[in-house]
Amino acid sequence: MIDLYFAATPNGLKAKLFLEEAQLPYRAIPISLSKGEQFRPEFLAISPNNKIPAIVDHQPADGGAPVTLFESGAIMLYLAEKTGRLMPSDVRGRAEVLQWLFWQVAGLGPMAGQIGHFNSYAPEKVPYAIDRYTRETSRLYGVLNQRLADRDFIAGEFSIADIACYPWIVPHAAHGQNLDNFPHLKRWFETMAARPATLRTYEGVEDTYTPGQQSLSEQERRVLFGQGEASTRP
Incomplete structure (x- = not known):
C-alpha cells in the first residue's frame, strides 16, 4: 500500500495519475494547503520542503522499512522503477x-x-x-x-x-x-x-487555476504565498 499525500495541484495530480495508470493500491491523504496542513511536523517529517505530493511506500521492493519520498519527479521515477512500468528498460x-x-x-x-x-x-x-x-x-x-x-x-x-x-x-x-x-x-x-x-x-477535481483572481482571505494568502525559512522547521 502507498500513502499519497495529495492536493489537486498539477504536481499532486501527476502522482495520482501514475498510481491510477499503474493500478497500484494507494490511499489518498488530502492536505489542505490553504489551511497550512503542509507545515505540520508530521508532514514535514515526510516532505521537508513542505510541498505536495509526497508518498510513503509501505511495501518497498527491498522488503525493508517504509520508503518516504517528496518531489513529484522523484516519485514518478521511483514508482516507475518499482513497478517496471512506464519507463523503458533500454x-x-x-x-x-x-x-x-x-x-x-x-x-x-x-x-x-x-x-x-x-x-x-x-x-x-x-x-x-x-x-x-x-x-x-x-x-x-x-x-x-x-x-x-x-x-x-x-x-x-x-x-x-x-x-x-x-x-x-x-x-x-x-x-x-x-x-x-x-x-x-x-x-x-x-x-x-x-x-x-x-x-x-x-473525477470531481475542480480547476484550481481558473483565470482571474482567486478569492483568498489574507490569512490564506499568507499561508500559501507568504512563508519564509521558519515554515520549514519541524
Whole structure:
C-alpha cells in the first residue's frame, strides 16, 4: 500500500495519475494547503520542503522499512522503477523519458506555475511578470508541440513523461494559451484526457487555476504565498 499525500495541484495530480495508470493500491491523504496542513511536523517529517505530493511506500521492493519520498519527479521515477512500468528498460529509451521528465520538472512546471500564479492569485496585476511568463510558457508549449509532430507520445511509447506533463497542460487557459495554436499538442492532450486513468484521476477535481483572481482571505494568502525559512522547521 502507498500513502499519497495529495492536493489537486498539477504536481499532486501527476502522482495520482501514475498510481491510477499503474493500478497500484494507494490511499489518498488530502492536505489542505490553504489551511497550512503542509507545515505540520508530521508532514514535514515526510516532505521537508513542505510541498505536495509526497508518498510513503509501505511495501518497498527491498522488503525493508517504509520508503518516504517528496518531489513529484522523484516519485514518478521511483514508482516507475518499482513497478517496471512506464519507463523503458533500454538505455536509449530510458534516456528519452528521463530528459523529458526533467524538462517538465525544471521548465514547464515552474514557468506555467508562475503564469498561473500571476494570472489567478496575485493581488494585483503585474504586467511585466504576466508578459514574461506567458511568453516563456508559450515557448515551452511550442517545444512540446514540435516534439509531438511525428509521434503519439512524448518519448514514443506512453511513459511517465506524458504523465508528468499532462497535468501542467490542463490549466492552459490560465496560462494564457490556446491549444488551437499547438495542433500536435492538442491532439496528444485530447488523447491523454480520454484515458480511463485520467478520467478516474480528475473525477470531481475542480480547476484550481481558473483565470482571474482567486478569492483568498489574507490569512490564506499568507499561508500559501507568504512563508519564509521558519515554515520549514519541524
